[in-house]
Amino acid sequence: MRQSHLFTKTKKEVPKDEASKNAQLLIKAGFIYKEMAGVYAYLPLGLRVLEKIKQIVREEMDAIGGQEFIMTSIQRKELWEKTDRWNDENVDVWFKSSLKNGTEVGFGWSHEEPITELMKQYLTSYRDLPTYVYQFQTKLRNELRAKSGIMRGREFIMKDMYSYSLDEAQHQTFYDATIEAYLKVFARVGLADDTFVTFASGGAFTQFSHEFQTITDAGEDVIYINREKHIAINEEVMNDTVLKELGVTREELEQVKTAEVGNIFNFGTVKCEQLGLSVVDADGKSIPVFLGSYGIGITRLMGVLVEHFSDENGLVWPEAVAPFQIHLVSLCKDAIDIKKADALYTQLHESGIDVLYDDRDARPGEKFADSDLMGMPVRVVISPRTLEKGEVEIKYRTSGDEKHVALTAVMTEIQ
RNA sequence: CGGAGUGUAGCUCAGUUGGCUAGAGCACCUGGUUUGGGACCAGGGGGUCGAAGGUUCAAGUCCUUUCACUCCGACCA
Numbered sequence: 335m336r337q338s339h340l341f342t343k344t345k346k347e348v349p350k351d352e353a354s355k356n357a358q359l360l361i362k363a364g365f366i367y368k369e370m371a372g373v374y375a376y377l378p379l380g381l382r383v384l385e386k387i388k389q390i391v392r393e394e395m396d397a398i399g400g401q402e403f404i405m406t407s408i409q410r411k412e413l414w415e416k417t418d419r420w421n422d423e424n425v426d427v428w429f430k431s432s433l434k435n436g437t438e439v440g441f442g443w444s445h446e447e448p449i450t451e452l453m454k455q456y457l458t459s460y461r462d463l464p465t466y467v468y469q470f471q472t473k474l475r476n477e478l479r480a481k482s483g484i485m486r487g488r489e490f491i492m493k494d495m496y497s498y499s500l501d502e503a504q505h506q507t508f509y510d511a512t513i514e515a516y517l518k519v520f521a522r523v524g525l526a527d528d529t530f531v532t533f534a535s536g537g538a539f540t541q542f543s544h545e546f547q548t549i550t551d552a553g554e555d556v557i558y559i560n561r562e563k564h565i566a567i568n569e570e571v572m573n574d575t576v577l578k579e580l581g582v583t584r585e586e587l588e589q590v591k592t593a594e595v596g597n598i599f600n601f602g603t604v605k606c607e608q609l610g611l612s613v614v615d616a617d618g619k620s621i622p623v624f625l626g627s628y629g630i631g632i633t634r635l636m637g638v639l640v641e642h643f644s645d646e647n648g649l650v651w652p653e654a655v656a657p658f659q660i661h662l663v664s665l666c667k668d669a670i671d672i673k674k675a676d677a678l679y680t681q682l683h684e685s686g687i688d689v690l691y692d693d694r695d696a697r698p699g700e701k702f703a704d705s706d707l708m709g710m711p712v713r714v715v716i717s718p719r720t721l722e723k724g725e726v727e728i729k730y731r732t733s734g735d736e737k738h739v740a741l742t743a744v745m746t747e748i749q
Numbered sequence: 750c751g752g753a754g755u756g757u758a759g760c761u762c763a764g765u766u767g768g769c770u771a772g773a774g775c776a777c778c779u780g781g782u783u784u785g786g787g788a789c790c791a792g793g794g795g796g797u798c799g800a801a802g803g804u805u806c807a808a809g810u811c812c813u814u815u816c817a818c819u820c821c822g823a824c825c826a
Binding site for chain 2: 343344345346347348349350351352353370371419424425426427444446475477478479481486535543554597599601627665667696697698699700701702703704706707715717718719727
């Protein structure tokens with residue numbers, strides 16, 4: 335991608351109506367645009383990051399048997415009344431509207447009910463189980479107060495997966511597989527060391543649910559962790575009984591601030607019973623279905639990555655999610671040098687490398703500042719100075735390490 | 750939803766006890782000089798001062814209402 339053709343540009347100043355680091359940096363660097371409080375548009379650079387994150391999640395969900403589809407944003411009231419989650423006392427984040435004929439509808443803040451209703455058409459026999467489906471959907475939640483930039487919006491993208499299982503054991507197997515898959519996701523985006531499977535309140539069916547919490551000051555949760563034993567407990571369930579059960583003492587735990595990046599939940603058979611989803615077993619007898627739901631906040635995860643990896647010069651993207659792998663910055667002025675820079679760009683591009691080519695007619699200082707701000711993992715500078723020796727300069731965003739490499743050796747160096 | 754704060758150019762802001770044609774920096778346009786860490790000179794375009802109502806000879810400035818945004822809290826299967 336030639337930067338001269340890239341839609342959006344960087345800013346020197348951050349908008350004053352943003353206090354969170356993730357929104358400030360992402361707006362400054364031209365990744366997102368704020369429509370209103372808690373509602374953000376994703377510009378080409380931001381969208382690339384989102385798609386990279388989604389692809390990682392997609393691969394890991396597919397690997398454990400998930401099948402991607404997509405539900406609707408407009409939902410029927412009746413389904414939510416069956417589970418008593420339509421009224422504002424029980425769910426206070428509904429956006430509601432009505433059709434021209436007066437029929438009330440809701441905008442999806444979650445999808446268990448409609449997906450389970452859908453499943454009634456397709457799951458009829460024990461032979462149909464287990465079934466695992468997931469989607470990337472825009473969730474709409476009428477939050478009383480949006481905050482923390484893209485980490486807590488009124489409109490956000492979530493991956494939500496649902497498992498329909500024959501029995502407790504089958505459910506548990508997939509539940510455990512999902513924990514492993516989630517850990518792989520967070521490892522792949524670079525958060526392995528600071529993300530913890532955390533015991534949290536479990537609701538009616540199990541003692542605990544599991545949250546995936548990533549350490550960040552921008553988070554909203556407080557958890558207690560033990561890094562050696564890999565145990566983490568949400569403060570909301572921290573008590574002596576729980577400590578005893580998990581075999582740790584209070585003294586062994588460290589208090590940290592975290593953001594919830596993922597969450598898995600066991601609904602038992604209750605949700606399916608409420609909605610009338612059952613299958614017949616081998617004897618032709620009707621039996622209840624076990625439901626599990628598993629979420630990862632995609633846009634929130636992007637926000638956490640910004641909070642986690644940025645520095646005073648701007649964004650610092652982990653390689654796996656960077657919008658481009660390489661930022662090729664050309665300082666060339668005359669036609670012959672520009673031709674060489676163009677050739678290098680073409681070579682990198684045609685090798686299948688995601689490369690952003692700063693071919694703009696701008697001053698070096700501005701280009702370097704923009705490059706740092708946008709945060710690609712590798713910066714390659716080509717200029718009259720480097721070309722004199724037939725070289726380019728390679729600088730790594732994370733470490734700041736810098737080296738000069740022969741023009742002919744760029745490809746091998748980058749691999 | 751309770752508390753606090755802020756609304757003036759695309760962005761960041763200044764604007765005195767009410768007073769003349771509402772300003773600066775950044776960004777943008779034109780010309781020139783520059784070119785390895787956000788350059789400089791000259792010129793230029795851009796404003797319902799968040800909105801509505803009121804007081805006044807006169808309102809960005811005072812009063813009332815309202816809307817939006819931010820932060821703290823509450824809330825967040």
